[in-house]
Amino acid sequence: MRPYILAETNWETLKDAKFDLAILPWGATEAHNYHLPYATDNIQADHMVAESAKVAWEKGGKVIVLPTIPFGVNTGQSDIYLDINLNPSTQLAMLTDIVEVLNRQGIYKLLIHNGHGGNNFKPLIRELGLKFPKMFISLSFFPGALDKYSYFEEKGDHADEMETSLMLYLRPDLVLPKDKWGDGKDKKYKIKAFSEGWMWAERKWSEISKDTGVGNPHKSTAEKGEHFFRDLTQKMGGLFYEICNADVDDLYE
Numbered sequence: 001m002r003p004y005i006l007a008e009t010n011w012e013t014l015k016d017a018k019f020d021l022a023i024l025p026w027g028a029t030e031a032h033n034y035h036l037p038y039a040t041d042n043i044q045a046d047h048m049v050a051e052s053a054k055v056a057w058e059k060g061g062k063v064i065v066l067p068t069i070p071f072g073v074n075t076g077q078s079d080i081y082l083d084i085n086l087n088p089s090t091q092l093a094m095l096t097d098i099v100e101v102l103n104r105q106g107i108y109k110l111l112i113h114n115g116h117g118g119n120n121f122k123p124l125i126r127e128l129g130l131k132f133p134k135m136f137i138s139l140s141f142f143p144g145a146l147d148k149y150s151y152f153e154e155k156g157d158h159a160d161e162m163e164t165s166l167m168l169y170l171r172p173d174l175v176l177p178k179d180k181w182g183d184g185k186d187k188k189y190k191i192k193a194f195s196e197g198w199m200w201a202e203r204k205w206s207e208i209s210k211d212t213g214v215g216n217p218h219k220s221t222a223e224k225g226e227h228f229f230r231d232l233t234q235k236m237g238g239l240f241y242e243i244c245n246a247d248v249d250d251l252y253e
């Protein structure tokens with residue numbers, strides 16, 4: 001039983017406990033190329049947050065990891081079989097209820113670990129910040145935590161070399177053999193501005209990728225996944241510890 005994982009701990013341990021930071025991993029249930037499981041984002045989030053919380057806990061940080069929310073925003077994948085969409089308004093309702101509990105019980109720091117690119121929590125956090133002024137709600141999106149392309153060669157953002165390498169390290173039993181891997185080729189917009197980073201429209205996923213992947217997974221290895229995972233969780237663990245000890249009334253230099 002890991003005392004920093006809420007799903008594993010118990011009332012005997014918690015009745016006199018006090019935590020500074022709650023961490024909420026949030027994933028998605030969706031196709032990941034032909035070869036990765038639908039729970040890829042949840043499995044990655046579970047492992048990353050648990051390992052990072054362990055690092056923080058061992059430094060003395062009072063962190064508690066909430067259960068991973070397994071459904072995310074999949075509005076662009078409505079025609080992909082059993083991609084389970086959770087609308088942003090539903091996410092706001094869920095997050096409001098969770099924050100209400102933390103706020104009432106005096107855990108004023110919440111970190112949302114976003115494990116899925118389609119989830120967009122910033123507008124929700126802005127709205128909750130007004131409603132719960134005592135709460136310090138922060139957000140992480142792990143692919144930006146490290147220089148991704150010093151670990152992986154191929155560009156991509158979905159079931160790509162990074163995700164396949166991570167899954168080969170974390171759950172190789174759930175990765176199909178290499179001859180089943182699609183090439184993760186994606187189509188870009190004809191209108192060039194959409195590739196320049198300042199224009200955005202939701203991609204119709206089934207039209208941009210045949211295998212649902214974006215990014216070629218073929219250079220993936222478990223070793224690359226392990227290297228990235230180790231460095232990431234060390235960095236995230238340090239961050240969790242820092243937030244635990246931060247004075248939220250004195251955050252700026």
Ligand SMILES: [Zn+2]
Nearest residue numbers: 040041159163
């Ligand atoms: Zn993913």
